[in-house]
Amino acid sequence: MSSITLTIDNKKVTAPEGQSILWAALDNDIYIPNLCAIRERTDPAASCRLCFVEVEGKPMPVTACTEPITEGMVVNTKGTESQSLARTALELLLASHPVDCGHCAANNSCELQKAAKHLGVKLNTKRYRKLLKELPIDDSSPIFIYDPNKCVLCGKCVWKCHELGIGAIGFAYRGFDRMVTSFAGQPIGQSNCNQCMECVSICPVGALVAKENT
Amino acid sequence: MSSEIASAYQQLKETSQSRWTDLIQGDKPVIMVGTATCGRAAGALDVLESIRKTLGDDHQDIPVLEVGCIGHCYAEPLVIIAKPGGEYPPLLYGYVTPEIAQLLVRDYVFGEDPSLEFLLGAMETNELLPSMNDLPRSTYEHYIILENCGRIDPDNIDHYIATGGYGALAKSLQMQPENVVEEIKKSGLRGRGGAGFSTGAKWQICRDSESDYKYIICNADEGDPGAFMDRAILESDPHSLIEGIVIAAYAAGTQEGYVYIRAEYPLAVQRVTKAIEQARQSNLLGDNIVGSNFSFDISVFQGSGAFVCGEETALIASIEGRAGMPHHRPPFPAVNGLHGKPTIINNVKTLASVPRIIDRGADWFSGIGLNATKGTTVFALAGKITNTGLTEVPMGTTLRDVIFEIGGGIPEGRQFKAVQIGGPSGGCLPESALDLPIDFDSLRDAGAMMGSGGMVILNEDDCMVDVARYFLEFTQNESCGKCTVCRLGTKQMLNMLDDITKGEAKLEDLVTLEQLAHDIKAGSLCNLGKTAPNPVLTTLRYFRDEYEAHIHDKHCPARRCYNLMAYYILPEKCQRSCDACVGTCTVEAIYQGKTGIKVIDQDKCVKCNTCVEACPPQYNAITRISPLSELPEAMPPMEKK
Missing domain, CATH: 3.10.20.740 (Ubiquitin-like (UB roll))
Structure with a gap:
C-alpha cells in the first residue's frame, strides 16, 4: 500500500x-x-x-x-x-x-x-x-460492573462483543433513552456474557470497570 | 426490438381500452367518489355506501368508482357525476353527506336535475356552469404530478393504460438507457424529497457504479406533521409512481425495486400492492417487460413508524433488518447502498414526475419553473387557512400566491403571522418573506427548507416560541440517539424552550440556545439532526421579540403559553342570567361574583378552554390575558342571603 x-x-x-x-x-x-x-x-x-x-x-x-x-x-x-x-x-x-x-x-x-x-x-x-439518567447499576457479573449512567454511548463495547461472536450486549431504545443493555434488559450476569472482559478493556470511560479495581 | 415493444404496448393499450369501455358503457352515467384517506376521514365511505344503496339492484350497471384525492380536501367528501351525452360536463359536488348523495342519485343520476345547490363546480370549462378551472386559484396552479389524482380509478390499471399510461415506459424501453438519463438531466428535475439533488445526476452515479446488482427504492416514508402529498399520490395514482420507478430502473440499470411506505398509511400500502400485482399481470413488471429484454420487479416494504427512516441511510438499514439508524455519508447509497450495492433512492413526487417528462419531453418540463428549479411542486396546505388540501404550482410561485390566492387566506378575519414550511426540518417564515419565489435555494437562504412540501399556516393566535417547541419536541422524540449532538443537544434545546414558555428563562439563555442550535446544525451525523434546529433558528431570526417578551416581560404575545396566560371573564360583556360557562367548567372553577357576573377562580382553573367554547358568541365574554400581572383582581363571590 x-x-x-x-x-x-x-x-x-x-x-x-x-x-x-x-x-x-x-x-x-x-x-x-x-x-x-x-x-x-x-x-x-x-x-x-x-x-x-x-x-x-x-x-x-x-x-x-x-x-x-x-x-x-x-x-x-x-x-x-x-x-x-x-x-x-x-x-x-x-x-x-x-x-x-x-x-x-x-x-x-x-x-x-x-x-x-x-x-x-x-x-x-x-x-x-x-x-x-439515574439508572440502576448492574453488578450481576462476578468480575465487572456496568454503570449505564456513566456510559457515553460510544458503542465500542457493543462492536467488540459482536465482533467476538458473543453478542451479549446491544443498543436499546431511541433518543435520550438510548442505552447499552443485554437482551430483554436482563442483568448482564444472566445473559450469554462469557466474562471475557474485552468490553471492560475497550470502554473509554468508567461505565464498564473490573470489580477488582473498585 | 423497438418495433416489438411498440406493438406489445399497442396491444396492451387496446386490450385495456376495450376492457375499460366495457365497464364504462358509453351512455351510462359514471359516479366517482373520492375515497382517499382525506375523503374517508370526512365520511366518504358512508357516502359511497349510500350511493350504492340508492342505486339498488336495478342499477348495478351504473359504475361507481372509488377515485383518490380530488385535491379540494376542505370540501370533502367529494363526488363527481358524469353523464355522457347529457347537458352538462362532469360535475363536482362538495360537502356530500349520505343524504345528499341519495338526493344526487335520485335527482341527477336517475333524473335530470343537476342539484346545483350542492355543486362545487364543473370539472371542465363550459358555457353553462362555473367550472373548477374558473376559480382564481387555477390561474396559479399547474397540475403535472397530481394530474391523474381523483380523475382515474387507482385500483384499475385499465383506466390508467386506457388514458395513455405506461406509454412513457414503452417509449423509454425503445431508447438507450443512457439517453433516458440524459433526458432527465436535461429536464432539470431535482429530487422532491427536500434536498433538491439533480435526479439525472443521481441516476448517472448509480449507472456508472460497477456492480452485478443494483437497487432502486422509492422513499414513501412521509413523516412530517401536516404533510400528505405523497400519501395522495400513493392512494390516488399508484401506477404513475410504478411507471416512474420502472423507467428509473431501466435508465440506471437496476434489477430490483422497493417502495418504502410507512405502515401508518394502510390504504396506500393496499393500493400500491394491488397496483404492483396488476402491473405484473400486464407484464409491466417481471421478466422481459413489454416485450423488451429488460427485467425488473418491485416489492412493498412497510416502515414501522420511525421518522428517521425517511433519512436514506436509516431507510436502507431498516430494509436490511437492522435498527433504523443513519450512518455517515459518503459512501452515498448511489455508490454503496442496500446490501452494499449501488442504490437509487428517490421521493414519490420525483418518480411520479418521470413518466410525464419522458412523455412530453425535457424541454416542456424545463420550460416550467424558475432559475435552477424546474417543474412544479406539490404543497399540502394545513393550519389556519381557508382551503386546506393539496395544490401544485410551478416552482417560483410566491408564497403569497399559494397562501392567499390558492389557499384563500386566513379564515375568520384573522391575521397571517407565519408559514411553517418543510415540517420539522423547515422553518417559520414571516409576512416579509411572502414574496419569496418558492424554490429549493431561496427557501434555504431564508433559513427554511423545501422539505417534502408541508405548509402549515399560523395566525396571530399562534405563539412562535410554542411552535418552535412543538417541532423540536417532535424531532427530539424521533432522534435515534446515535450521535451525541442530536441525542443530547435537542434535549437541552427542548429544556431551554420549555423554560422560555414558562417564563423561567434568562436573556442570556437565548445566546446559549442559538449557539447550540448552530452547533447541532453543523455537528450532527445525519440530516435529521442537521435540520432539527431550523424551526428554532428561523423563529429566533424573524420573531426574536416574542422570545424576549416571554423572558423579559413574562408575556406571551399570542397568549398561548399556559404558564404565562390566564382566562378572564370580561365583566362588561358577561350576561348575568347565562350560566353556560359555569355548567361546562370541568373543575368547578367558575363562580358567581357579587354583582351576578361570572368569575374564574385562578387557583382552580386548569386552562382547558372549554368555557371559551361554551360562552355564546353574542357575548364572547371570555378572554385570555398575558402577562399575569395584567390580570384584574378577582371579584369576591356573591353573598348568600
Whole structure:
C-alpha cells in the first residue's frame, strides 16, 4: 500500500493510503479527541462527534474519523470552528455524565478527562443543564460492573462483543433513552456474557470497570 | 426490438381500452367518489355506501368508482357525476353527506336535475356552469404530478393504460438507457424529497457504479406533521409512481425495486400492492417487460413508524433488518447502498414526475419553473387557512400566491403571522418573506427548507416560541440517539424552550440556545439532526421579540403559553342570567361574583378552554390575558342571603 504525505497542524506526516485523518494524526502523536473510533472498523460509527477538524478547501469542519487522507491535504485540528463543535459535543456529554472522578475507577485513564483537558473544558461545565439518567447499576457479573449512567454511548463495547461472536450486549431504545443493555434488559450476569472482559478493556470511560479495581 | 415493444404496448393499450369501455358503457352515467384517506376521514365511505344503496339492484350497471384525492380536501367528501351525452360536463359536488348523495342519485343520476345547490363546480370549462378551472386559484396552479389524482380509478390499471399510461415506459424501453438519463438531466428535475439533488445526476452515479446488482427504492416514508402529498399520490395514482420507478430502473440499470411506505398509511400500502400485482399481470413488471429484454420487479416494504427512516441511510438499514439508524455519508447509497450495492433512492413526487417528462419531453418540463428549479411542486396546505388540501404550482410561485390566492387566506378575519414550511426540518417564515419565489435555494437562504412540501399556516393566535417547541419536541422524540449532538443537544434545546414558555428563562439563555442550535446544525451525523434546529433558528431570526417578551416581560404575545396566560371573564360583556360557562367548567372553577357576573377562580382553573367554547358568541365574554400581572383582581363571590 502506498503512503500519503499530508500536513496536520503544520507538521508533515506520512500515513498509509486509505487511512482516515484521525488515525494518521494519532499515529503521529497528534491528539484529536475521540470516543467511538475503532481502528479495525471499516465503517466508522462517527457518533461521538468529538473529532472535528478543519481541512483546507472544505467549507465546514469534518469528522476526522470519516475523512480519508489525500496527498497534500492540509489539516488543522485546532481551528476555532471545529473546536467549538467538539467542545459543544463534549459539554453535552459531560452535562449528562455523573462527574465524580475521585470515586471513579477510570480516573486518570478516562477519555472524557483527556478530551476535556485538551479542549479546555471544565469537567463540571455549567453551560448546559445537568441531565442525568439515574439508572440502576448492574453488578450481576462476578468480575465487572456496568454503570449505564456513566456510559457515553460510544458503542465500542457493543462492536467488540459482536465482533467476538458473543453478542451479549446491544443498543436499546431511541433518543435520550438510548442505552447499552443485554437482551430483554436482563442483568448482564444472566445473559450469554462469557466474562471475557474485552468490553471492560475497550470502554473509554468508567461505565464498564473490573470489580477488582473498585 | 423497438418495433416489438411498440406493438406489445399497442396491444396492451387496446386490450385495456376495450376492457375499460366495457365497464364504462358509453351512455351510462359514471359516479366517482373520492375515497382517499382525506375523503374517508370526512365520511366518504358512508357516502359511497349510500350511493350504492340508492342505486339498488336495478342499477348495478351504473359504475361507481372509488377515485383518490380530488385535491379540494376542505370540501370533502367529494363526488363527481358524469353523464355522457347529457347537458352538462362532469360535475363536482362538495360537502356530500349520505343524504345528499341519495338526493344526487335520485335527482341527477336517475333524473335530470343537476342539484346545483350542492355543486362545487364543473370539472371542465363550459358555457353553462362555473367550472373548477374558473376559480382564481387555477390561474396559479399547474397540475403535472397530481394530474391523474381523483380523475382515474387507482385500483384499475385499465383506466390508467386506457388514458395513455405506461406509454412513457414503452417509449423509454425503445431508447438507450443512457439517453433516458440524459433526458432527465436535461429536464432539470431535482429530487422532491427536500434536498433538491439533480435526479439525472443521481441516476448517472448509480449507472456508472460497477456492480452485478443494483437497487432502486422509492422513499414513501412521509413523516412530517401536516404533510400528505405523497400519501395522495400513493392512494390516488399508484401506477404513475410504478411507471416512474420502472423507467428509473431501466435508465440506471437496476434489477430490483422497493417502495418504502410507512405502515401508518394502510390504504396506500393496499393500493400500491394491488397496483404492483396488476402491473405484473400486464407484464409491466417481471421478466422481459413489454416485450423488451429488460427485467425488473418491485416489492412493498412497510416502515414501522420511525421518522428517521425517511433519512436514506436509516431507510436502507431498516430494509436490511437492522435498527433504523443513519450512518455517515459518503459512501452515498448511489455508490454503496442496500446490501452494499449501488442504490437509487428517490421521493414519490420525483418518480411520479418521470413518466410525464419522458412523455412530453425535457424541454416542456424545463420550460416550467424558475432559475435552477424546474417543474412544479406539490404543497399540502394545513393550519389556519381557508382551503386546506393539496395544490401544485410551478416552482417560483410566491408564497403569497399559494397562501392567499390558492389557499384563500386566513379564515375568520384573522391575521397571517407565519408559514411553517418543510415540517420539522423547515422553518417559520414571516409576512416579509411572502414574496419569496418558492424554490429549493431561496427557501434555504431564508433559513427554511423545501422539505417534502408541508405548509402549515399560523395566525396571530399562534405563539412562535410554542411552535418552535412543538417541532423540536417532535424531532427530539424521533432522534435515534446515535450521535451525541442530536441525542443530547435537542434535549437541552427542548429544556431551554420549555423554560422560555414558562417564563423561567434568562436573556442570556437565548445566546446559549442559538449557539447550540448552530452547533447541532453543523455537528450532527445525519440530516435529521442537521435540520432539527431550523424551526428554532428561523423563529429566533424573524420573531426574536416574542422570545424576549416571554423572558423579559413574562408575556406571551399570542397568549398561548399556559404558564404565562390566564382566562378572564370580561365583566362588561358577561350576561348575568347565562350560566353556560359555569355548567361546562370541568373543575368547578367558575363562580358567581357579587354583582351576578361570572368569575374564574385562578387557583382552580386548569386552562382547558372549554368555557371559551361554551360562552355564546353574542357575548364572547371570555378572554385570555398575558402577562399575569395584567390580570384584574378577582371579584369576591356573591353573598348568600
